[in-house]
Amino acid sequence: MQALRRILPSSIRPRALLQGFRDARLYSTALNLHINSQDNNENTPFEFTKANMDKAKEIMSHYPLNYKQSAVIPLLDLAQQQHGGWLPVSAMNKIAEIIGVPSIRVYEVATFYSMFNRTKVGKYHIQVCGTTPCMIRGSRDIEAALLKHLGVKRNEVTKDGMFSVGEMECMGCCVNAPMVVVSDYTNGSEGYSYNYYEDLTPKRVVEIVEMLRKGEKPPVGTQNPTRIKCGPAGGNTTLLSDPKPPPCRDLDAV
Structure with a gap:
């Protein structure tokens, strides 16, 4: 703190600067x-x-x-x-x-690289996709539900050290927006996992948190029961059978 006072202009208070760093979380x-x-x-x-x-x-x-x-x-x-x-x-x-x-x-x-964390995160670090497709589909509501349920601000860790919530840019599954990724550090590098949860609602993301808290393993991928992986919700409406091949040209007649 004394070193900061020596090098900073008098108009900048060291404590205010440190608080700025904390607010930047x-x-x-x-x-x-x-x-x-x-x-x-x-x-x-x-x-x-x-x-x-x-x-x-x-x-x-x-x-x-x-x-x-x-x-x-x-x-x-x-x-x-x-x-x-x-x-x-x-x-x-x-x-x-x-x-x-x-x-x-x-x-x-x-x-x-934003994948490297320089300050503490929870044993389950949940990152909400903040890119446009997920935002349009309600990612801010997903984040708000997580923060309210866990009683933290973004990038803070819960008092029990179990959870933290951050933001990540595009996770590459926009068709299943909105989505989060959960980094599981509960068992160190031996049991480390990194799982995507897609087609989320505020209610479903809270259910996933509670499953993790109990040590359960929520099903990864889409949370929409009418969708298979990245297929259309409700199933295909076109291309219901194998496409017919194009007719072969009679090369001898050319």
Whole structure:
């Protein structure tokens, strides 16, 4: 705090600046912010488990020895899975050490991609698609239902540490909008899963949360019982049989 007072203009109060960082958790980039804390600083211990260190070596074996830095993204993903869904500075420093690059090279990647969380998330991190098709189909109502039911703001973690709600851009299944994705960190990297839930309503998304809370596994994909995968709701109305092939030209008559 004293260092901030020395370098900032007097018109900017350090506490107000830090509060601004915390308020920024409302936005999609919120989880990339860094503020030193007791459990997130350069001296916080981080080591890959033996099983994950073996995985890290296997990942690096896919690249030439002089291009180990190419493994940075899968290694960050592995560290995030092990660490409950977010990356402390010490985890990034460890990866930099393993692949033999300055730490800043790892920071650059971890803060560029929104899939890497730099602050704590829930054991179930729920991300709502915020792109136009989902928004038109009610994604804001889905998010509002989640936040109200869990009693949190966007990117906050519930008091029991179980859930957090964020935003993601297009998840690539616009035909089944609106949708969310749930990252499950309850069992570390060994049991990590990443599942889409589509054709949601506010009522259904709350039901999915309660199923997860009980340790149940909600059916993934479309939640519309009249739809099969990405097919039309209610079933096909055209192309009900195999199409007839076009007639073959009589090449000898040409």
